[in-house]
Amino acid sequence: MPTFRTPWRGAAAAFALNGFLLGAWASRVPAVAERHGLSEAELGFMILLMGLGALVSFPLAGRLSDALGAVRLTRRMAPVYLLSLVLAGLAPSPLTLGAALVLFGAAHGAMDVAMNGWAAEVERQMGRSVMSSIHAMWSFGAGIGAASGLAAVGLGLTVGLHFALAALAVGAAMGPFLSVPWTSRIAPRQGRAPVFALPRGPLILVGLIALSSGFGEGAMVDWSAILLREGIGATEARAALGYTVYSGSMVAMRLCADRLVVRLGPGPVARAGGLTAALGVALVTGPMSFPLALAGFALMGLGLAVLVPLAFSRAAADPEIPPGQAIASVATMGYGSVLMGPALIGLIAEATSLRLAFMLLGLCALLAAALAPVLGGKGTRPVAATGQDITSFSRK
Numbered sequence: 282m283p284t285f286r287t288p289w290r291g292a293a294a295a296f297a298l299n300g301f302l303l304g305a306w307a308s309r310v311p312a313v314a315e316r317h318g319l320s321e322a323e324l325g326f327m328i329l330l331m332g333l334g335a336l337v338s339f340p341l342a343g344r345l346s347d348a349l350g351a352v353r354l355t356r357r358m359a360p361v362y363l364l365s366l367v368l369a370g371l372a373p374s375p376l377t378l379g380a381a382l383v384l385f386g387a388a389h390g391a392m393d394v395a396m397n398g399w400a401a402e403v404e405r406q407m408g409r410s411v412m413s414s415i416h417a418m419w420s421f422g423a424g425i426g427a428a429s430g431l432a433a434v435g436l437g438l439t440v441g442l443h444f445a446l447a448a449l450a451v452g453a454a455m456g457p458f459l460s461v462p463w464t465s466r467i468a469p470r471q472g473r474a475p476v477f478a479l480p481r482g483p484l485i486l487v488g489l490i491a492l493s494s495g496f497g498e499g500a501m502v503d504w505s506a507i508l509l510r511e512g513i514g515a516t517e518a519r520a521a522l523g524y525t526v527y528s529g530s531m532v533a534m535r536l537c538a539d540r541l542v543v544r545l546g547p548g549p550v551a552r553a554g555g556l557t558a559a560l561g562v563a564l565v566t567g568p569m570s571f572p573l574a575l576a577g578f579a580l581m582g583l584g585l586a587v588l589v590p591l592a593f594s595r596a597a598a599d600p601e602i603p604p605g606q607a608i609a610s611v612a613t614m615g616y617g618s619v620l621m622g623p624a625l626i627g628l629i630a631e632a633t634s635l636r637l638a639f640m641l642l643g644l645c646a647l648l649a650a651a652l653a654p655v656l657g658g659k660g661t662r663p664v665a666a667t668g669q670d671i672t673s674f675s676r677k
Contacts, residue, residue, distance in 0.1 A: 287461070289411060292403045293418040294458030295355050295396040298451050300422030301429075302366050303389060305447045308430020309370075309440050316440060317375045330379050332620040334386030335393070336613060342391035343609030351398025351605065356459055358395060362388035363448040370444030390616070394609045401597030401604060410542035412590040417535030420528060426451075480610035484602065486655040487595050490551065491615030493645035493652075494588035497558060497581065499619035500626050500642055501527050505578060508635055512569045519571065523578045530582030538587045547591045547656040555650025558584025562643035566636050581642075588649055589615060595656045 314324045346354050365385040372378035400415045426447070433443035480488040505527065506520040541550050561580030564573050592615070596607040629638035 288403045288406060289415070291352075291458050291461035292396065292400045293415050294455040295359065295392070295399060296415055296419040297422035297425075298359060298455040298459070299362070299389065299392050299396060300419035300424075301426035301451045302362055302448070304423035304426025305429050305444065306366060306369065306385070306426075307423075308427040309433070309443060312434075312440050313369070313378070317372075317378055319375065323375070327375075327379055327382055329620075331382040331386035331389075332616070334383040335390030335616055336620075338387040338390035339394055339609040339613050339616075340606075342394040343603075343605040343607075345391075346395050346398045346605030346608070347603040348605075351395050351402060354395035355392060355399050358388055358392040359452075359455075359459060362392050363452050366444045367441075367448050370439075370441040390612070393616075394605065394612055397593045397608045397612070398597060398604050401594060401608070404594060404597075410539040410547070410594070412594040413535045413538035413542065413587060416586075416590040417532050420532045420535065422451075424528060424532075479613060480596075480607070482601060483655055484596060484599055484607060484610060486652050487592050488611045488614035490588055490649045490652050490656070491592040491611045492618040493555075493649040494585050494592070495615040495618035496622035496645045497585050497642045498589075499622040500639070501578070501581065502623070504623060504626055504630075504635065504639070508565065508639060509571070509574055511635055513571055513574065515571060522575065526575050527578040527582040530579040531586040534583045534586035535590065538590070541587075542591070547595065548653045550587055551591050551656050552650045552653035554584040554587040555646045555648075555653060556584070557581075558646035559643045559650070560584075562639060562646060566639050566643070569636075581646075584646060591656050 310324070310328075313319075319327065342354065342358075349357075362385070365381060365388045368381040369378060369385050372381045400412055403415070404411050429447050430443065433447075438446070501524060505523040509515040509520040509523050538550065558581050561577040561582075561584060564577030564580065566577075567573070592611055593608055596611040597604040599607045602610070626635075626638045626641070629641065
């Protein structure tokens, strides 16, 4: 096998593909709404269908991941995910669009669970923390996918042609890495999956960390630009810089966070991440100026970047629950907060102010910092697994 096609790059390619397709979709949402004549409420319903598709897929994907293997399921879901984006772009009516988005969300969610299981296996085989750097490839892929939308608009491509070309290009680019030879060291496990994949035992606390991070990530997507426009009167172009700075700092932190985890352990890194994000919220919601707001968004990106990768790594290492089901349960809480968080921010903002609503993100970040010890202490390391053994975290 060529050394360039390493297990790390195989898992990272899955994350990059997953992020790229979601970024490509997000970049053309206004065009999709215009094409089908959707009102804001109708568009919101379509996006909700996509989210529901993902939530429903989590428990099934967790069960299949444990039964078939995370790598095999990732490889099977990738073509379905690629096809679902094309179908969403070619949908001739709102009804078919809704059906395509349910499939798109389900494929995204199932692949998300499976590829996190694959990343956890790679982490165990390498014997050190690599989950954050692999997650960085998702953020990188999402950015490239969004950029493809800007290019498509500039070239005058229809949504259908853009999505078809995007799926073909990313499939061809990532396919060779997705097929990296891999033999799982975790034996397949059968079991009944719950109707709703919710964590139990200590994983409830891990799920709350994912929920806290997901709440902040969802709010940043939908409300960061509006906060800058309403809070300091930023222009539309300058307001867009808020999320750009946030995303850039998140990618940068995820690329170097694994070294911190190896040196300090996941618990201290998660605690520092939560406190850093809370400080960022304080800057954003305090006496606002554009430079301070951008600094706050950067700190939020740096802090939130480490929480979800560490939560998934801890879920896959649970000594009681099979990895697929554990990851699915944590993903349900994290993704559910991404979906519901922005709506809650809107309700609080309507009753009070957007700045006050954003303070809730700070409380969530502080909650994640308080719960950080559940992820493990200094000296915690992923270890190679054999047979049905899964990584355990030292509890000090």
